[in-house]
Amino acid sequence: MEILIGVIGLLVGAAIAWFLAGKVANSRAQKVLSDAEKDAEVIKKRKLLEAKEETLAMKTTAEKEMNSRMAKVQNDENRSKQRQMTLNQRQEELNKKSAEIDDVKSNLSHQLELVDKKNVELDRLHRQSLEKLELMSGFSAEEAKERLVESLKEEAKTDAQSYVNDIMEEAKLTANKEAKRIVIQSIQRVATETSIENAITVFHIESDEVKGRIIGREGRNIRALEAATGVEIVVDDTPEAIVLSGFDPVRREIARLSLHQLVADGRIHPARIEEVVSKVKKQIEEEVIETGKRTVIDLGIHGLHPELIRMVGKMKYRSSYGQNLLQHSREVANLCAIMAAELGLNPKKAKRAGLLHDIGKVPDDEPELPHALFGMKLAEKYKEKPDICNAIGAHHDETEMTTLLAPIVQVCDAISGARPGARREIVEAYIKRLNDLENLALSYPGVVKTYAIQAGRELRVIVGADKINDTDTEKLSSEIARKIQTEMTYPGQVKITVIRETRAVSFAK
Secondary structure, eight states, X not given: OHHHHHHHHHHHHHHHHHHHHHHHHHHHXXXXXXXXXXXXXXXXXXXXXXXXXXXXXXXXXXXXXXXXHHHHHHHHHHHHHHHHHHHHHHHHHHHHHHHHHHHHHHHHHHHHHHHHHHHHHHHHHHHHHHHHHHHHHSSOHHHHHHHHHHHHHHHHHHHHHHHHHHHHHHHHHHHHHHHHHHHHHHHHTSOOOOOOOOSEEEEEOSOTHHHHHHHOXXXXXXXXXXXXXXXXXXXXXXXXXXXXXXXXHHHHHHHHHHHHHHHHXXXXXXXXXXXXXXXXXXXXXXXXXXXXHHHHHHHTOOSOXXXXXXXXXXXXXXXXXXXXXXXXXXXXHHHHHHHHHHTTSOHHHHHHHHHHTTGGGSOSSOOSSOHHHHHHHHHHHTTOOHHHHHHHHTTTTSSOOOSTHHHHHHHHHHHXXXXXXXXXXXXXXXXXXXXXXXXXXXXXXXEEEEEEEGGGTEEEEEEOTTTOOHHHHHHHHHHHHHHHHHHOOOSSOOEEEEEEOOOOOOOXX
16 A cells, blocks of 8 residues: 555656646747747848848949949040041141142143243244354354364363373372382281202211111112112211212102111111112102191192192192292292282182192103193193183293283292292202103103112113013113213213113912
8 A cells, every 4th residue: 555655656746747847848948939039030130231231232333333334425425526526627627738739730830831931932042043153154053063073072082092191101100009019018928938958868877887787788778778769878977977869859758768767677678678668658648648738728728629739748849949849839829818818809719829830840740731831731620710720820921811810820929939049040950950861761661760869970770671681771771871962961971770670579378
């Protein structure tokens, strides 16, 4: 019972609690609802205010845009009015100018009519005056004009002739002065050297013991060296020196270099001598080409044919009346360039012609033409320009001068060769005599080489063993001697030595 009463009590308590909780929840819900209604009212009022503000802002913006458009339209109307006024003013000005032009045209037409009338009147008066003059003079107008023209012609001819004579005299005086000035200035601006070429070369040795080795057993080494080089080798009591004598500078240089190599090597015998001389000849040929290249580079000459460059290099070992030919040609080239520049011509062409003017003096074979004409043929062969070729061929007046380069080269050649100390006639005559002596012997069939030695007192003639026998060598020697006696002039006597040798050469492989 007590338990039941307890349970009922609990149930009653729970019911009372649930009831009280429902009332509390209901009151809270009403309060929340009331708060929500208040918040909604506030939000509604705020949104209405925001909408009113946006409407006012949009209205203000629209009013501003409307005002600006109205102002723009007003400005456009004002501008159109101004343009219309300007166009009206221009139209009025054009109308005024057109009226003025019409007035000027009418005025000019009136004046032209007056001028035509005056011209007609002048023509009538001119004809009347001519008729009166013809009556008074007894000549027609055409006859009088012809006589007047004839008299004026004669007077003009006389005056012109006197003017021409005066101008020519003045030009001659001026030209002579100018030519002398150019020549003197050209000479002063080019450095010159005196003649230094001779016919001997001194080879210095360390001791006199070398002389015996150079001579060899029974003189076989020195004979082989002289035969191979064509130079006379003088070994005397001069201390530490051997003299190489020969008129050809190339041969002397070959002999000098060969001796230098033989002495330095120490092996001196005929076979070695021939081998060294052969090598030195090739070396000299290379040096000739190198000298030609250096010369054209120094002078600033371009596009020269390789064969012409080689001939320029050969000039180093040639002389003209004792004057070194390369030095002479370089000097002429520089003089030509200076003189051409003074005269307003092309200095490069003048320098080229000056360098090549004596190219005919260094041929590989003896030409029949004079050296100037032969040089011109060589220049034409190697595609030099016509004015260069003419300057080379005409510098000794052996062909007609067709360009201004020719007299310049001729004058500069004379300046270089005629100055004091430039040349020695005696040496040149001596060298020419030795050349003629060698060429005379070389003209015989079977002759391979000829060497004039001992200042032209001995001529050595080397013949081919397969072409001439021993009996014919004696005949050849006598024939050469007779021909020298009849065709040449020389002091003393000339010894002719004909050398014939047979060589057997084999190779072990």
